[in-house]
Amino acid sequence: MNKINKWHSHLNLKSCGVSALIISLSSLFAVSQANAHGFVSSPKSRVIQCKENGIENPTHPACIAAKAAGNGGLYTPQEVAVGGVRDNHEFFIPDGRLCSANRANLFGMDLARTDWPATNVSAGPLQFVWTNTAAHKTMYFRYYITREGYNHAQPLRWSDLELIYDSGKEPAEATSLHTVPMPPRTGRHIVYSIWQRDWELDAAEGFYQCIDVNYGGSSNSSAASSTPSSVPSSSVGSVASSSLASSVSNNTCAGLGIWNPTIAYQNPTQIQHNGRRYQANYWTQGNNPATNNGQYNFWLDLGACVGGVTSSSSSVASVAPSSSSVSSQAASSSSVATGNCSSPAYVNGATYTTGALVQNGGSEYSCTVAGWCTVGGPYAPGTGWAWQNAWSLVRSCQ
Template sequence: MPARRKAATVAAVGLAPLALTALAASPAAAHGSMGGPVSRVAQCYAEGPESPRSDACRAAVAAGGTQALYDWNGIRIGDANGRHQELIPDGRLCSAGNDEFKGLDLARADWPATSVRSGSYTFEYRVTAPHKGTFTVYLTKPGYDPAQPLAWDDLDLSHPVATATDPVASGGFYRFSGTLPERSGRQLLYAVWQRSDSPEAFYSCSDVTFGGETGAAKGGSSPEPSASAPSDEQIEEGTGRSTVEHHGHGDDDAGTSAEPVAEAASAGPAADANAPQAAGTSRRLAETGGSGITPYLAMGGAATLAAGAAIVFGSVRRRAVNGVGRLGR
């Protein structure tokens, strides 16, 4: 093979992996959690990761560290693809089986709760990176006992209280309507957001009370804090402490994939002594992510690289052929 043609082939072959890399490098991004009724993790983050007010949130920090609260918008499984019950064991629903968030699985009757009533309800999902997909919200069955670990059988899976596909995000929230059935006392809403542009799914637990105030703890021993969502200012302030990729849609971490990977340690002051050392060993990050435009940007870059390789190959090949023709003359 002539030297020029060989060089063109090498160039084309060398650029092809770069194009594929650009496609594969679409990073995962933080996405959100239920904001109304507020989820456990968002509620505890709103209280303040370093000094939460409620007994339940303090217990969650004691069990799993403060980093889980800074990562409030990252309870997810990257390769879920609808296999929620298969991948998440009983007793681990609120953490989605992720050890970093294990404090959220504590079976307690004093989690700060949102007061609700039966009837129509507008759900609000706090989102930090919008994606196409379907939201499904389930309510616990009558007789639910919050002092027992939450199991799939505790949820009325046959009758979701809300479903919404591709709602439009506005003001930092997805809003969609549902209907709460008749219940009494303390219950729990379990939200699943399954993306359609990726196998990734997100999960959250929201504690609610029907037909009563949230200010009196069970037994009347002490006031129980009402649930409240984090403010925009709180979310902004905690961004630097989060280890979840968001807004800019990722870093250059090669470990961002659909396979279980070790959690990246926070840099500098973001590192927290209470955070579990192996917090992310069961964490699954998404194969694709970022905003809806991110994969297309990656595809465009890959296409450009591939086109460039083709041009280089074609140009050198034509020169080689013309050179042979001239020699023939």
């Protein structure tokens, strides 16, 4: 009997040990899930703004109202997520629940108000930062913004949004940086960002963040500059003209490095390759720009390298950024005014200041965002697929 009792006791201890191991592993998985995923830390998303204002005792009116409506999810702002969504966001998240991702403990984030804490911005490139508490392989990061005239008295709907940036596939990263071209807007708007995990290599989960922004507010550290430092110095700057005898270059690839497959590039770095100019859409290494370019590919094709060194006797339109509304490009023989317009012809990749007037394709355009006007290519006035983010149509020159 004693031997049998000892055997049973030994078996029970083993069973307890196995149970304890299972409980420990379950706890470990629970902790890893609780710490998982990410949020937009700059400009600060709505959930981060209210979390930092105080979850239990907020002082901001919008965050106080959010607490009353449900804000318990602010304890885990990295979990504003929907599992298994697999790119079908509108099916899983109904209109009016975009900021909460339809999670009841975050319904307070969906309140239609005009006083959410907001970041002051302006049109032009603006860097967004996803802080990822758990890195995942990514199918895409997408950024949307509410359309001009959006009614903040109504809950946010999918039809209120306009897509402005898609990163394409990205590797698993602790921090994901995206330079997003902020379109012209006035007043308060909502930027809506989606992080879709790679359902082919990872999981089909999606993460969602609402970021409140204010166009025309006083500038701060989060505001986008009209000539951002993130745009390479080789493509932003004034044309130097010390004397009439000097020579200037309007080569659109002047100063750009040659693509090297061993170097890692990030947006918005520009390079030249086989006589063409390219800009990195996001982090890339070893991906040949000639065969990996497109709106959602590794590289953006900004066009052929054109122009060369010309004598300043052919005229220089402007030599300083402060010059009224004239571009600081070197005008070549192709810059002769045509039709009813006296402004110079547009030169792809030349430097332009906000307010600069140019002709292109028989019409006159005014530069609204210097950083993007200077990039050219997809922002070429009237012809690039994103030209309206950089220029405004003034009139026909015919």
